[in-house]
Amino acid sequence: GNSVTQMEGPVTLSEEAFLTINCTYTATGYPSLFWYVQYPGEGLQLLLKATKADDKGSNKGFEATYRKETTSFHLEKGSVQVSDSAVYFCALERSSSNYQLIWGAGTKLIIKP
Amino acid sequence: GAVVSQHPSRVICKSGTSVKIECRSLDFQATTMFWYRQFPKQSLMLMATSNEGSKATYEQGVEKDKFLINHASLTLSTLTVTSAHPEDSSFYICSASGGLFNEQFFGPGTRLTVL
Numbered sequence: 001g002n003s004v005t006q007m008e009g010p011v012t013l014s015e016e017a018f019l020t021i022n023c024t025y026t027a028t029g030y031p032s033l034f035w036y037v038q039y040p041g042e043g044l045q046l047l048l049k050a051t052k053a054d055d056k057g058s059n060k061g062f063e064a065t066y067r068k069e070t071t072s073f074h075l076e077k078g079s080v081q082v083s084d085s086a087v088y089f090c091a092l093e094r095s096s097s098n099y100q101l102i103w104g105a106g107t108k109l110i111i112k113p
Numbered sequence: 114g115a116v117v118s119q120h121p122s123r124v125i126c127k128s129g130t131s132v133k134i135e136c137r138s139l140d141f142q143a144t145t146m147f148w149y150r151q152f153p154k155q156s157l158m159l160m161a162t163s164n165e166g167s168k169a170t171y172e173q174g175v176e177k178d179k180f181l182i183n184h185a186s187l188t189l190s191t192l193t194v195t196s197a198h199p200e201d202s203s204f205y206i207c208s209a210s211g212g213l214f215n216e217q218f219f220g221p222g223t224r225l226t227v228l
Contacts, residue, residue, distance in 0.1 A: 043221040
């Protein structure tokens, strides 16, 4: 079946450090892949997405590339800020007919000044 | 992006009572709405998927008689937790998709505490 595996958190970094949050998936076919972010006290927001192999999603300095050969969609940012502290969720689309998502467990990111 | 609201944001109730949570799409027509449950420090668990005008599809292990979902219009879905118990205490999140949008938009969530 479809599943998403994320690296466990929390991930603690200093400001301006390089960030990688690993995400791998198992799926039939080639589903769309997503990263969502949940800031403290707020609802989930779509951060970026990729709909096919080799696509790169990007937003707010974050990037993730859809790697079919390694079934991965790792989230990266070159220089993190304190305001990036949040919980990040990787997800894949289970059904393209109604946008149903399968979620990873979430990775809490803590950025220290 | 589109806006989805939830009401109430927090609710505390006594064991045995029923609680209704509303989810509204404010600026688009949501043909599909999803209800999730999120436990502390854990991922979202999909409870059910509802399409406007039809019965909700529940995920395995979710009691449909306990978690009643109604999606009577293109802008409103409700989740009613019937005969709530302390183990139902959780963070409930709805999301909606439809119209010109090919993604889910999430509500801010409702914190339910059952005493």
